[in-house]
Amino acid sequence: MRLLPPPRVARTLWAVQFAYMAEYRAEIALWALSGVLPFIMFGVWSAAAAGAAGSGGPPMGLSPAELGRYFVCAFVARQFSVVWVVWQFEEDALQGRLSPYLLQPLHPLWRYVAAHLAEQATRLPFVLLIASGFFLLQPQAFAWPGPGRVLLGVLAVGLAFAIHFLLQSLIATLCFWTERASALERLLYVPYVFLSGLVAPLQAFPPDLQRLALLTPFPYLIGFPAQLLAGTPMGREQPFSIAGGFAAMLLWLLLLLPALAVLWRAGLRRYSAMGA
Amino acid sequence: MATVMARGLCKTFRVADKQPGLAGTLRHLVHRRWRSVQAVRDVSFSIDAGEVVGFLGPNGAGKTTTLKLLTGLIHPSGGALEVAGHRPFRRERAFLESITLVMGQKQQLIWDLPPLDSLRVNAAVYGIPEREARRRIAELADMLELGEELTRPVRKLSLGQRMKAELMAALLHRPRVLFLDEPTLGLDINAQARVRRFLADYNRRTGATVLLTSHYMADITALCPRVLLIHQGRLFHDGGLAELSERLTPWRQVRLELATPLPARELARYGELEALEGCEVRLVIPRERLTATVSRLLAQLPVLDLVVSDPPIEELIGRVFRQGSLEPEPR
Numbered sequence: 001m002r003l004l005p006p007p008r009v010a011r012t013l014w015a016v017q018f019a020y021m022a023e024y025r026a027e028i029a030l031w032a033l034s035g036v037l038p039f040i041m042f043g044v045w046s047a048a049a050a051g052a053a054g055s056g057g058p059p060m061g062l063s064p065a066e067l068g069r070y071f072v073c074a075f076v077a078r079q080f081s082v083v084w085v086v087w088q089f090e091e092d093a094l095q096g097r098l099s100p101y102l103l104q105p106l107h108p109l110w111r112y113v114a115a116h117l118a119e120q121a122t123r124l125p126f127v128l129l130i131a132s133g134f135f136l137l138q139p140q141a142f143a144w145p146g147p148g149r150v151l152l153g154v155l156a157v158g159l160a161f162a163i164h165f166l167l168q169s170l171i172a173t174l175c176f177w178t179e180r181a182s183a184l185e186r187l188l189y190v191p192y193v194f195l196s197g198l199v200a201p202l203q204a205f206p207p208d209l210q211r212l213a214l215l216t217p218f219p220y221l222i223g224f225p226a227q228l229l230a231g232t233p234m235g236r237e238q239p240f241s242i243a244g245g246f247a248a249m250l251l252w253l254l255l256l257l258p259a260l261a262v263l264w265r266a267g268l269r270r271y272s273a274m275g276a
Numbered sequence: 277m278a279t280v281m282a283r284g285l286c287k288t289f290r291v292a293d294k295q296p297g298l299a300g301t302l303r304h305l306v307h308r309r310w311r312s313v314q315a316v317r318d319v320s321f322s323i324d325a326g327e328v329v330g331f332l333g334p335n336g337a338g339k340t341t342t343l344k345l346l347t348g349l350i351h352p353s354g355g356a357l358e359v360a361g362h363r364p365f366r367r368e369r370a371f372l373e374s375i376t377l378v379m380g381q382k383q384q385l386i387w388d389l390p391p392l393d394s395l396r397v398n399a400a401v402y403g404i405p406e407r408e409a410r411r412r413i414a415e416l417a418d419m420l421e422l423g424e425e426l427t428r429p430v431r432k433l434s435l436g437q438r439m440k441a442e443l444m445a446a447l448l449h450r451p452r453v454l455f456l457d458e459p460t461l462g463l464d465i466n467a468q469a470r471v472r473r474f475l476a477d478y479n480r481r482t483g484a485t486v487l488l489t490s491h492y493m494a495d496i497t498a499l500c501p502r503v504l505l506i507h508q509g510r511l512f513h514d515g516g517l518a519e520l521s522e523r524l525t526p527w528r529q530v531r532l533e534l535a536t537p538l539p540a541r542e543l544a545r546y547g548e549l550e551a552l553e554g555c556e557v558r559l560v561i562p563r564e565r566l567t568a569t570v571s572r573l574l575a576q577l578p579v580l581d582l583v584v585s586d587p588p589i590e591e592l593i594g595r596v597f598r599q600g601s602l603e604p605e606p607r
Contacts, residue, residue: 012400016393025387045519099349100384105372106401268367272289273349 005110013111017118025122032126035078039134042071042197062201066232068141070201072134073153073229077222078198079127080120081160085112086185089172094179099273109169109264116165145231152242153229159249160221166256167217173260176267191216197223201232202239210239217252220245278322279360279453279485280346286354287316287341287509315341317509318355325452328479328486330500330517338509339489343455346487360453373402376451380461383438384445385430391441392426402449407414409448416444420474438465443471445476454478456488460495472498493586517604528566529585532557535578546573555580 021028045067062070091111092098101108135142145153167188174181193199195218202210202223213219224245227234235241251262291313294304304520316338325330333339344350345357348364348371357364364372377550385394392413399409417426418438425433433441439459459475460468476499479486490496494505496517503520505513513520530547534555543549547561559567566584573579 006400006403009400012396016389019393020386020389096379096382099344099379100377100382102349102367103347103372103375103377104398104401105369204303221509269351271350273344 005106007105009110010114012018013114014118017114018121019113021115021118021122028119028122029126031082032079032130033061033124035075035082036130037193037198038071038074038078045071045200048068062203062232065138065140065143066230067201068134068138069143069230070226070232072089072131072141073226074197074222075134076127076131076229077157077160077225079123081156081164081221081225083116083161083164083168085109085165086168086172086182088112088115089169090175090182093175096273102268102271112169113165116161123150143231145229149228149231153225156220156225156228156245159246159253160225163217163249163252163256164221166253166260170256170260170263173263173267174272187253192218192221195219196221197226201227206238214239214248220249220252225248278358278466279325279327280321280323280487281358282322282346282355283320283357284340284355285316285319285342285345285352285357285555286314287338287345287350288353289313293502314509316345318350319356319506319509319511321504321511321514323485323487326479326483327502328475328488328499330496330503331487331489331506332496332503333489333506337506339506341509342458342506343377343487343489344459346523347375348372348453349377354503358477371408373449374452375448375455376449376453377455378442378446378457378459380439380456380458383430383442385438385441387431388429390427390429391422391433391444394430394441394445395426398445398448412448413444416447419477420444421470436463436470439463439467439471443474450482452482454484454486454488456486456490458490459488460490460492466493468492475499525563527560527562527584530559530561530566530570530573531581531583531585532559532577532579533581534571535580538577 004010046064049064049067089098092101098108101111168185171181171185171188174184178184190249195213195216197219202213202219205213219239224240227240228242228245232238289312290310290562292304292419293311294300318434319338319342331339339352345352346359346364348359348367351365360371360374362368362374362412364371364375378405385391386397395413398404399406400411404412413426417423420443422440422444424436425437430438430441443459449479454475456475460471461484463471472495475486478484486499488495488500500517502515503513503517506522522603529550534557537554538557540549540552543552543559547559547565549557550560551558570582570584573582
């Protein structure tokens with residue numbers, strides 16, 4: 001079977017999934033609204049910074065405006081790298097809907113990729129609305145990082161989505177062995193929230209924890225793309241560098257892709273087509 | 277030439293045994309017990325190109341497992357298998373393009389969108405050029421008598437319309453081998469008849485090979501000159517439907533509605549009296565005497581209504597398996 005779907009398949013799958021997601025636009029708006037953790041964390045860190053005023057420089061080396069910008073960008077990065085394939089895949093496997101997908105000459109995971117990309121397109125207006133609302137309330141937080149940084153940021157968000165999708169697909173593939181693979185995904189949730197940069201930028205972490213976090217894929221899912229979009233300084237004495245960040249992302253992709261292929265092949269041998 | 281060939285096909289599942297209650301749950305957590313279930317045992321058959329074969333058996337007999345093996349959804353535990361020149365579990369593109377599986381109780385159409393959207397996806401996935409896809413959709417819609425239903429969300433279609441749309445989605449790529457698992461399940465009599473007519477027509481037009489499971493005897497009699505009968509994973513019968521039907525049902529049930537009640541003694545002259553409630557009578561009559569007996573009933577009794585029926589296929593098959601052989605139950 002081909003690795004990539006032909007353009008017509010990709011186009012049609014996306015268009016049909018977009019039509020499907022548009023049916024659920026109200027639910028998607030609520031999902032977008034529910035991802036406001038970065039704004040809450042901004043409030044917490046701002047209050048902490050105000051309480052500690054006069055005790056030194058800005059918290060984590062970021063001014064309040066930079067901090068605000070970072071958390072808006074973290075919100076945006078999360079909105080476009082959210083992955084739910086494990087729950088959908090598990091439900092499809094248990095309900096027997098996976099079987100018809102397996103009988104078509106297209107890797108079933110492409111359907112889920114199309115569904116995620118279509119959902120992101122449906123999310124876009126709500127995300128823009130929420131981010132614009134934040135900048136209206138906190139105009140000092142807005143700064144144009146330049147077209148290069150925006151392009152690199154968009155590319156990083158795309159790669160973050162790819163890594164997150166592969167990571168969760170690996171767990172979803174465990175559905176071939178255990179009926180409740182989504183429970184395993186919960187194990188990753190805590191490191192994801194704390195190490196990705198959703199709670200605080202990586203600069204806030206002690207150096208040892210920073211080094212440890214950078215050995216995992218999590219900081220590249222939110223923190224790295226958010227700092228690119230926010231125009232946060234990168235390079236020497238910063239947790240991320242542009243080249244290092246992209247190299248790490250590519251490395252994770254190169255590790256996860258073959259791992260998924262191997263696990264998928266082994267899983268298919270175990271598949272019992274339950275519920276179908 | 278055989279399109280489907282199975283030799284000594286076996287499938288064994290390993291399942292965990294769990295006793296009910298708290299003690300059973302705790303034991304299950306600490307020391308899980310496994311047992312092997314042989315769903316398919318040493319099954320051999322072959323189906324030639326263009327044949328329409330009925331696949332019968334009670335629930336849990338191994339029909340669906342065999343279909344899953346034949347379509348490559350699951351790996352066999354033993355035996356040899358070839359479908360359309362391929363080993364199914366390799367799931368090569370050419371194989372997937374040459375088969376289809378329709379499950380009456382499952383759907384591949386996208387629930388909230390019109391069937392046309394699912395058909396567009398299938399056309400793209402199977403690489404059918406857009407113009408050709410439109411032509412095939414029109415042809416199938418015509419054969420299945422579907423029109424504006426194709427632009428209505430699937431959730432708003434009746435069960436019969438949904439099944440017809442499912443068939444369109446399953447056949448758009450013109451598969452050479454059709455595996456149909458209960459394609460008329462839950463449909464009303466008219467919808468069942470339309471689906472049967474369509475399948476017969478499709479087989480005639482395209483020469484596709486069809487393996488069909490159904491609990492409705494009418495599906496089997498209308499479509500399948502040959503049947504495979506499976507029970508507890510073993511193949512019991514492979515042969516003509518007439519031969520099987522003769523062996524399973526050498527008698528018919530005749531229901532009568534009389535203008536006036538008659539004594540049981542008088543009715544018993546025509547056949548075995550199964551039930552008598554006022555003017556409602558149920559007789560069992562050997563098949564070879566059916567025509568003559570029905571003529572006598574109509575000529576000699578005040579008959580208002582008369583219905584001759586086959587027992588449901590489930591009942592026949594259930595009886596065969598209770599007996600453990602293909603010999604009919606003595607009456």
